[in-house]
Amino acid sequence: MKKILNYNEVVDVIIAGAGPAGLSAGLELSRKGIKVFIFEKKKTVGKPLKCGELTREEIFKLLDIKNYEKFVRRKYFVSQPANIVISRFKFENYLAQEIEKNGGKIFINSFVEDVKRENNILILKIMHDKEEYFISAKILIIAEGIDSYLARKAGFDTFIRPKDFASCYGAIMKNVDIPDPNRIYIIRDKRIYPGYLWVFPNSENSGNIGLGLLGINGKRAKFLFKKLTSEIKWLKKGEIVEEIVGCISVALPEQKPYKDNILLIGGSAKLVDSISGEGIYQAIYSGKMAAETALIALSQKDCSENILKTYREKIDFLYPELIKSYLMKEKLIKGR
Amino acid sequence: MKNKRKFLRNILRVFVSLIIGLSVFKNIRVYGEAIKNKRKFKIEVNNNCTACGGCIAVCHTLAIKNIYPKLLIDKNKCTFCGYCEQVCPVKGIKIYVKKS
Numbered sequence: 412m413k414k415i416l417n418y419n420e421v422v423d424v425i426i427a428g429a430g431p432a433g434l435s436a437g438l439e440l441s442r443k444g445i446k447v448f449i450f451e452k453k454k455t456v457g458k459p460l461k462c463g464e465l466t467r468e469e470i471f472k473l474l475d476i477k478n479y480e481k482f483v484r485r486k487y488f489v490s491q492p493a494n495i496v497i498s499r500f501k502f503e504n505y506l507a508q509e510i511e512k513n514g515g516k517i518f519i520n521s522f523v524e525d526v527k528r529e530n531n532i533l534i535l536k537i538m539h540d541k542e543e544y545f546i547s548a549k550i551l552i553i554a555e556g557i558d559s560y561l562a563r564k565a566g567f568d569t570f571i572r573p574k575d576f577a578s579c580y581g582a583i584m585k586n587v588d589i590p591d592p593n594r595i596y597i598i599r600d601k602r603i604y605p606g607y608l609w610v611f612p613n614s615e616n617s618g619n620i621g622l623g624l625l626g627i628n629g630k631r632a633k634f635l636f637k638k639l640t641s642e643i644k645w646l647k648k649g650e651i652v653e654e655i656v657g658c659i660s661v662a663l664p665e666q667k668p669y670k671d672n673i674l675l676i677g678g679s680a681k682l683v684d685s686i687s688g689e690g691i692y693q694a695i696y697s698g699k700m701a702a703e704t705a706l707i708a709l710s711q712k713d714c715s716e717n718i719l720k721t722y723r724e725k726i727d728f729l730y731p732e733l734i735k736s737y738l739m740k741e742k743l744i745k746g747r
Numbered sequence: 748m749k750n751k752r753k754f755l756r757n758i759l760r761v762f763v764s765l766i767i768g769l770s771v772f773k774n775i776r777v778y779g780e781a782i783k784n785k786r787k788f789k790i791e792v793n794n795n796c797t798a799c800g801g802c803i804a805v806c807h808t809l810a811i812k813n814i815y816p817k818l819l820i821d822k823n824k825c826t827f828c829g830y831c832e833q834v835c836p837v838k839g840i841k842i843y844v845k846k847s
C-alpha cells in the first residue's frame with residue numbers, strides 16, 4: 412500500500428473508506444479495469460474490529476469468491492439468512508489484496524476531509540500524515556460507515572438522533588462455557604431494553620459477545636457489558652481477547668443516496684437493520700450495485716444525478732425490510 | 748354547585764400550566780446559559796476513546812473530526828449539547844464546567 416503522490420490526472424472513481432462496502436465496490440470496479448483509488452483513514456484495513464461478524468453465506472456468491480472457507484469462523488444451522496460468522500480482518504485484507512492485484516490502489520492513513528464540485532469534476536481534499544493533498548475524480552463513492560462526516564460535508568442530511576443510535580460494546584472472549592455452540596444467543600434484559608446482549612460462539616469456549624443499547628439509554632455500554640456478563644453463569648469466567656467498541660445507526664435508510672457525481676453506500680447510507688444490527692450484507696450488496704452504476708455512468712460519460720439515480724432502483728429491494736425493522740424498533744421504544 | 752366545580756377545575760388548570768411553564772422556563776434558562784457562557788464549558792477527549800466514530804454522527808454542528816487514531820473537536824463550532832457524551836459506549840468524551 413503506497414504513499415500518496417501528487418497526482419494530476421483525473422481518477423475515474425475514488426472510494427472513501429475501506430470497510431466491506433468500499434472494498435466490494437472497489438473489487439467490482441477494479442475487475443472491470445477501471446482506475447479506482449480507495450482512501451482509508453486507519454493504519455490497517457480491518458482493524459480495530461467493531462462488529463459482531465455474523466452475516467450471510469450469500470455475500471461470497473455476490474462477490475464471486477470461490478474458496479471462502481478460510482474466512483468462516485463458524486457456521487450455524489439457523490432458519491434466518493444470516494448464518495455464518497466470518498473473520499472480517501481476513502476477509503477485508505483478502506479483498507484489498509485482490510483489488511491491488513487488479514490494478515486498483517489503496518491508500519491507508521489517508522483521511523478524505525472535504526469534497527467540492529467544479530465543472531462536473533470533484534476535487535477532494537485528503538489529509539495524509541498531517542499534510543494536505545488534492546486529487547480530482549469523476550465519481551466519489553462514500554463508504555465511511557457510521558461516521559457520517561464526509562457525507563454531510565458533501566451535502567447529504569445524514570445526522571443521526573440519539574434515539575436512532577445504538578452504542579455497542581463487546582469482545583472476542585475466551586474461557587467461556589457456552590452451553591450450545593451451534594446456535595446464536597440473544598439475551599434480553601430490562602436495563603438495556605430494547606437493546607440486547609448477543610453471543611455468537613466460535614467454539615465451545617470462545618465467541619463474539621457484545622451488547623447494544625440505544626443512545627437515549629443514558630448508561631455506558633461498557634459498564635453494562637461488564638455487569639451483565641458477570642451475572643451470567645457461563646460468561647462469568649470469560650477473558651477478553653479483543654475489545655469491540657462501535658456504534659450502529661438504527662435510523663431509517665437514506666431515501667436519496669445519490670447526488671451529482673456522488674454515491675452513498677453501506678453504513679453511510681444507513682443501510683443497517685434496526686433490529687438485528689445486520690449491515691455487512693447490505694454494505695456489500697450496495698457496494699456492488701454502486702460499482703455497476705458507476706460503470707454505466709463512466710461509459711456514457713455522464714456522471715450526473717440522472718444516470719446515478721438508477722443506483723437507488725437497484726438497491727430498492729433492501730428497503731422494505733429495513734423500514735419494517737425501523738418501525739418495529741420505534742414500537743419497542745414506545746412500549747418501554 | 749356547578750360553578751364551584753368549574754372554579755376548582757380552572758384553578759387546577761392554572762396550577763398545572765404554571766408548573767409546566769416553570770419547568771420549560773428553567774430548561775430554556777439552562778440552555779441559554781450554555782450558549783451565553785460558552786467559554787465556561789470545556790469538552791475533552793480522553794484515552795478511553797477508540798475513535799470508533801459514533802459521536803461524529805450525532806454531532807449536529809459537525810464539530811468533531813475523526814483523524815484516526817484521535818478525535819479533533821472544533822471548540823468554536825461545539826454548542827455543548829451533550830449528545831456525543833451521551834452516546835459514547837466507553838466514556839471517551841466528557842464535558843466539564845470550567846472553574847474560574
Ligand SMILES: Cc1cc2nc3c(=O)[nH]c(=O)nc-3n(C[C@H](O)[C@H](O)[C@H](O)COP(=O)(O)OP(=O)(O)OC[C@H]3O[C@@H](n4cnc5c(N)ncnc54)[C@H](O)[C@@H]3O)c2cc1C
Nearest residue numbers: 428430431432452463464465523555556657677678690691
Ligand atoms: C458493535 C457492532 C456489531 C455489529 N455486528 C454486526 C453483525 O453481527 N452482522 C452484520 O452484518 N453487521 C454488524 N454490524 C454492522 C456492520 O459492522 C456495518 O453495517 C458495516 O460494517 C458497514 O460497512 P461499511 O463498509 O459501510 O462501513 P465500515 O465497516 O464502518 O467502514 C468504513 C471505513 O471507512 C473509514 N473512513 C470513514 N470515514 C473516512 C474518511 N473520511 N476518509 C477515509 N476513510 C474513512 C473508516 O475508518 C472505516 O474503515 C455491527 C456493527 C457494530 C458497530
Ligand code: SF4
Nearest residue numbers: 796799800802835839
Ligand atoms: S468519544 Fe466515544 S463515541 Fe466518540 S469516537 Fe471515541 S469512543 Fe467512539
Ligand code: SF4
Nearest residue numbers: 806825826828829831
Ligand atoms: S457537545 Fe454537541 S455540538 Fe459539541 S461536539 Fe458534542 S455533539 Fe457536537
